[in-house]
Amino acid sequence: MLEYISSDKKTYDERYEEAISKIPLYTKEWTNYNPSDPGITILEVLTGYETLAQERIDRVPFAVRENLLKMMGFSIRKGRPARLLLSAEGLGTPVTIPANHRFVIGDLIFETNRRIELSGARMLGVFSKTADGYKDCSGVLDKETRVPVSIFGKYPQEKNAVYFVADKLPDPGEELILYVELNVTTNRNPLTEKMKNPFADVSFEVLTESGFVPCKVRDFTSAFLTGGEIRIRMPEEPVTYSNGYDEENDNNSLTSDRPPMEGYLLRAVLKEANYDVAPKVTAIHPFLFEVWQKFSMSECLTYQRTSDITVKSSFIGEAYVDVYCKEEKGNSYRKYMYAPAFNEEGRFYTQTMSEDGFYHIDFDSKLTGYGPEKVKNCVKIVCYSEEVMRRYSIGRVLGYDNQTIDLPFDHLVSEGFSIIARREDDEGGYIYDFVRPEYEGEDALFYHLLENDGKIIIEDAGDFIGAELFLAGIAVTRGKDGNIREGNELISSKPVSSEPVHFYNPGPGTGGAYRERLEDVRRRFLADMEKSYTAVTENDFEQLVKNTPGLIIDKARAYMDEEKNMVRIAVKPGMDEEFPKLSDYYKKIIMEHLDMRRLLSTRIELTSPVYTRVNVSGTVYVKLNYDDSEKQIERCIREKIDYINTAKNFGERLSFDDCFHAIEMLDCVKNVYDLSILPHSLAHARLSEADIIPDDNCLLYPGDIKIEVVTYDR
Numbered sequence: 001m002l003e004y005i006s007s008d009k010k011t012y013d014e015r016y017e018e019a020i021s022k023i024p025l026y027t028k029e030w031t032n033y034n035p036s037d038p039g040i041t042i043l044e045v046l047t048g049y050e051t052l053a054q055e056r057i058d059r060v061p062f063a064v065r066e067n068l069l070k071m072m073g074f075s076i077r078k079g080r081p082a083r084l085l086l087s088a089e090g091l092g093t094p095v096t097i098p099a100n101h102r103f104v105i106g107d108l109i110f111e112t113n114r115r116i117e118l119s120g121a122r123m124l125g126v127f128s129k130t131a132d133g134y135k136d137c138s139g140v141l142d143k144e145t146r147v148p149v150s151i152f153g154k155y156p157q158e159k160n161a162v163y164f165v166a167d168k169l170p171d172p173g174e175e176l177i178l179y180v181e182l183n184v185t186t187n188r189n190p191l192t193e194k195m196k197n198p199f200a201d202v203s204f205e206v207l208t209e210s211g212f213v214p215c216k217v218r219d220f221t222s223a224f225l226t227g228g229e230i231r232i233r234m235p236e237e238p239v240t241y242s243n244g245y246d247e248e249n250d251n252n253s254l255t256s257d258r259p260p261m262e263g264y265l266l267r268a269v270l271k272e273a274n275y276d277v278a279p280k281v282t283a284i285h286p287f288l289f290e291v292w293q294k295f296s297m298s299e300c301l302t303y304q305r306t307s308d309i310t311v312k313s314s315f316i317g318e319a320y321v322d323v324y325c326k327e328e329k330g331n332s333y334r335k336y337m338y339a340p341a342f343n344e345e346g347r348f349y350t351q352t353m354s355e356d357g358f359y360h361i362d363f364d365s366k367l368t369g370y371g372p373e374k375v376k377n378c379v380k381i382v383c384y385s386e387e388v389m390r391r392y393s394i395g396r397v398l399g400y401d402n403q404t405i406d407l408p409f410d411h412l413v414s415e416g417f418s419i420i421a422r423r424e425d426d427e428g429g430y431i432y433d434f435v436r437p438e439y440e441g442e443d444a445l446f447y448h449l450l451e452n453d454g455k456i457i458i459e460d461a462g463d464f465i466g467a468e469l470f471l472a473g474i475a476v477t478r479g480k481d482g483n484i485r486e487g488n489e490l491i492s493s494k495p496v497s498s499e500p501v502h503f504y505n506p507g508p509g510t511g512g513a514y515r516e517r518l519e520d521v522r523r524r525f526l527a528d529m530e531k532s533y534t535a536v537t538e539n540d541f542e543q544l545v546k547n548t549p550g551l552i553i554d555k556a557r558a559y560m561d562e563e564k565n566m567v568r569i570a571v572k573p574g575m576d577e578e579f580p581k582l583s584d585y586y587k588k589i590i591m592e593h594l595d596m597r598r599l600l601s602t603r604i605e606l607t608s609p610v611y612t613r614v615n616v617s618g619t620v621y622v623k624l625n626y627d628d629s630e631k632q633i634e635r636c637i638r639e640k641i642d643y644i645n646t647a648k649n650f651g652e653r654l655s656f657d658d659c660f661h662a663i664e665m666l667d668c669v670k671n672v673y674d675l676s677i678l679p680h681s682l683a684h685a686r687l688s689e690a691d692i693i694p695d696d697n698c699l700l701y702p703g704d705i706k707i708e709v710v711t712y713d714r
Contacts, residue, residue, distance in 0.1 A: 010054075016047045063402075063448070063459055065518055074525045078414050079451040081475075082293040082482025082512025084110055085179055085229060086490065087285050089502040091120045097289075098358075099313045100296050102493035103503055108482060110291040110490065111475075115312045118496075121168035123286040127259035128153065129161045134259050137162070140284045143506065148183035148280035151224070156200070156273040165242075165263035166286070169206065172236045176266070177290075179506045181283040182227040186552045186574050190226075197222040198550050198589050201272040204230075207265040208237040212257065215266075224279035225550070229288070229507065232266070239264050274585055276552065277575065285506035291490075293482030293512055294413050298388045300434065300473035303379040307372050309361035310354075311381060319383035323349050323361060324432055325372035326379075332423075332431035333380060334370070342367040380434060382420075382472050392471040394419070394456075397445065399465035403458040410454030411476050411514060418472040419456070421445055421464050433464075434472055451515040482512035535598045541569055548593045551586060555609075557650035559696040566603035570650045570697035579644070579701075582608035610684045612694060613703030614641045614654070618675035621712040626668035630709045633669070636662050637707070641677070643699040650697055656690035670712040 097116040125138040130153035152160045200223040205212040220228040324333035339348040347370045365371030372378040391408040421433045437449035443463040532540040541558035554574035622629040679685040684698040
């Protein structure tokens with residue numbers, strides 16, 4: 001079933017004719033194709049069976065196929081809009097950005113999910129503190145420059161720290177978002193989900209009256225191991241202002257816990273420091289907020305245990321509004337109508353706009369006899385755009401299995417999507433229920449949302465047979481198109497301040513994707529079956545070592561030590577050093593990774609690379625009019641014998657003929673008169689005729705190159 005792909009449907013006659021046409025391909029003896037032939041009768045029966053079986057397979061419910069894949073550990077990845085972090089540049093005073101406020105770039109729209117309070121705070125400076133004292137690193141706040149700064153020092157140590165000085169910090173309990181850009185020169189393997197940085201641990205703290213207090217942090221940089229965002233939740237204790245220390249008159253910079261600048265302090269302190277590569281920061285972007293790539297066409301707002309409703313959304317001012325209330329706990333909703341004033345009994349509400357631009361919805365049960373009960377989710381307000389209002393009725397629940405209903409829009413956002421089910425009550429009125437996809441409850445309406453196709457599949461109608469369905473919250477997205485590159489300026493759909501404010505994204509958009517189809521999940525499943533999870537062959541060991549999470553592995557070579565009956569693996573870390581060695585810390589992490597994947601009887605030992613220099617000498621005749629012939633020849637030789645900076649692996653034979661012909665093929669070379677290629681030492685390499693064969697843990701590199709270049713002149 002997992003291998004099955006639905007093909008174009010063929011009729012019985014088409015299948016039969018295809019089968020008849022293939023008979024000569026398999027036998028020459030079958031010549032009677034008349035209906036009286038028993039073989040033809042059997043072929044007719046089998047063709048009929050195939051046609052019926054195909055139809056049954058095609059009717060396998062969506063849920064059954066999905067659950068088969070779930071049994072193998074593969075669930076459908078839901079679609080989601082791309083997420084973007086924005087910085088407000090030029091904002092000097094606090095402003096409020098309502099929910100669903102739009103920011104535009106090209107034909108893409110990004111929206112806020114909730115109301116955002118921007119304080120207009122500025123980061124004044126960044127200081128690194130090491131054993132040598134404070135160093136001003138404030139250049140990382142300049143988005144135009146990209147000068148790498150070792151913020152924890154060239155050789156990070158425990159208790160080294162980075163201090164951020166701001167003119168204002170968020171209120172207690174609020175969140176501060178930073179985006180960090182690193183100077184990355186190595187291909188580090190990504191950390192697995194929820195995996196802690198194996199090299200370092202950082203604690204973020206803010207200065208309060210009682211000293212520095214730790215903050216709750218979600219650090220997506222893994223202690224500055226990679227670039228990304230850092231979300232810092234302010235503690236409940238208010239922050240306090242720091243007067244810094246006087247650099248000229250105070251010599252306590254080594255012991256002071258306050259940098260030489262006034263302001264509110266946030267610091268990152270190293271609790272562990274075993275970095276394989278010291279982090280170099282090129283830019284830090286503070287005081288960011290989130291937006292999502294989506295276009296809301298209707299919005300469903302929910303209010304808890306209150307009848308005092310303030311709608312803080314930019315959507316309501318330009319939309320059609322429906323209001324629903326729960327009048328008893330646990331019951332369905334009733335629809336309320338707008339009235340300019342409460343003049344009669346009935347389900348009514350009034351709507352007014354305040355000076356701050358927000359809308360207030362009021363109920364008065366004493367005058368009208370009806371109003372919301374103060375219970376959970378007591379009031380729902382649905383705001384429709386005109387486009388949705390014209391097509392918000394989507395059909396009726398008929399009650400048969402897997403009923404499919406087409407929606408007027410596709411590429412939907414699953415978060416926030418809901419439909420309204422309207423049923424008649426015992427008194428001839430209507431009750432309303434808001435139903436989200438795949439909500440499981442007693443006698444509930446259970447349906448799947450196919451975001452890409454714009455469909456819902458009703459798996460279980462529950463008590464809702466005959467109910468009329470209407471759209472509630474709905475938004476569309478562009479999937480991976482929203483994963484835009486960093487450094488763009490986005491235009492606010494409405495002014496947020498009297499000051500000119502520029503919004504730009506310091507990091508790329510992330511996470512944008514359409515919902516996977518079952519065929520996509522099936523392909524993932526088949527591809528996963530081909531991955532190495534258990535180390536058996538040489539290639540298994542090498543690939544597992546190279547993919548060790550969090551490490552930088554350039555080369556790996558697995559080989560058998562016959563004498564000790566064990567597998568040895570030579571590993572070269574991808575450091576910037578000239579001759580990198582495999583540290584004990586790297587060995588520990590790699591062995592932990594391999595121990596879960598090796599066979600119980602297999603013994604493993606990791607070895608560090610050994611490096612053998614290769615010396616080259618000889619005489620080469622070159623053509624006239626080539627001024628750089630000597631450089632070309634030397635460059636060619638270095639590329640051939642350099643195993644450190646090329647794709648050549650441990651133990652790979654260095655062929656004399658390959659080197660000879662590579663030099664000979666250069667445009668500037670007439671012929672190679674004499675060539676000698678020898679290892680500087682035979683401790684880790686041996687000669688086989690004119691070739692050099694390094695040991696299984698040995699890498700070759702260029703040594704002395706002495707080539708006499710003679711210009712060929714007739």
